[in-house]
Amino acid sequence: MPLQHLCLFQRRRNEPFLNPHPCWRTLADIIMEKITEKQTEVETALSEISGCPMPQLDPRVLEVYKGVREVLSKYRSGKLPKAFKIIPALSNWEQILYITDPETWTAAAMYQATRIFSSNLKERMAQRFYNLVLLPRVRDDIAEYKRLNFHLYMALKKALFKPGAWFKGILIPLCESGTCTLREAIIIGSILTKCSIPVLHSSAAMLKIAEMQYSGANSIFLRLLIDKKYALPFRVVDALVFHFLAFRTDQRVLPVLWHQCFLAFAQRYKEDLSSEQKEALLELLKFHSHPQISPEIRRELVNSKTRDVEGQPPAAME
Known part of the structure; x- marks a missing residue:
């Protein structure tokens, strides 16, 4: 019997398969190798973005935060899920936050999230939240409606709880982008006139x-x-x-x-x-x-x- 046929016969009998030669691989072996390579590539990219290795999430955790995502996409007022409130205390908070899909949050949910994150995150992490989540949402809202939603405006004011993160995550990137419109500057700048800001942060800006x-x-x-x-x-x-x-x-x-x-x-x-x-x-x-x-x-x-x-x-x- 040819060697290839013998290999298939052994598989059918559920016997352990040993490749007679390292160069002989089945189609299933090649597919699994490609899947593993792609998974490693994705995990490496995510770890480079967040600065730390991305652990595999328990399916139950994924299910919980997918449910949180549904709540935040319809939130108007009231209490937030406890699972969302503990995100700032997690080491992989950015990965968990990504599961909740901030782009689908309502404006009221964005305000509540900013209130929680500005109070509980360290300045460097709060800066990332302001720059990657809050600022794009504010700019999109102004571009679409020619004004800023009240909840998003209050979120910007609440974000000034950490003035250093506010300047580094919102104002300076906005100025450096070269695409800041006069409308955006007037709306966001009005917060500077209404809030008390320490002189050192303003001087640096x-x-x-x-x-x-x-x-x-x-x-x-x-x-x-x-x-x-x-x-x-x-x-x-x-x-x-x-x-x-x-x-x-x-x-x-x-x-x-x-x-x-x-x-x-x-x-x-x-x-x-x-x-x-x-x-x-x-x-x-x-x-x-x-x-x-x-x-x-x-x-x-x-x-x-x-x-x-x-x-x-x-x-x-x-």
Whole structure:
């Protein structure tokens, strides 16, 4: 009997099959090997995203969180499932969160989730939740309805419970994307005016935005932070001066938003400037001028003290 036929005969008798040669494999062996390779590839990709190996989930756990997904997709008010509340305490919380499919959550569920995660996650993990779950949902809602759902707006406000994560996970990525619309900047920026934010977090955000490529949305965020009237360290004031002076060689006709931001800076921090900085900013007004705003900026700069003149009390610093 040929060897191949003998192998099949042994299989039918449920006897253990031993390949006579390592190169001889059945179709089932090849298929199982491909499945194992693909499963390993997927697990490796997920572990790279989350930063930790992804364990195999118990089927019962999957069933529970699929049920949670159904609840969150229809949630309006009331208590949330306890299984959802314990997610921040899990080591593989991102994997569990993915099962609940955040894209299908209602706006009310997103607010409750933000409340739970901002309170119970560490700052770095909260930043990931803000950036990967909350921010895309907010932007999609604004793009579709031209306004922001009340629950999502309250979620953004609640997220400021961790201001460092809020700036790193929402505001800075939004500015760096280069696709932030003026509508998004106005809606999200209104939260900056309504909430109290520690000066250190705001100062770091202003430094970062001042170094970015210019956009109208960035000007809105920068002006709103300037209008909070912080006692900024000189390092931040200097960075803002350099931000405006970088436009000396820019041949574009700058929008009104830029001039408004410049005026707010001159009004709030005119006495924190050195004499050289004031001269450079006055020179800048010759290159970029606005008929209504530029005279106001000039008046603020000319009729103010400077921080480097002897005999003047030093400006307040943090």
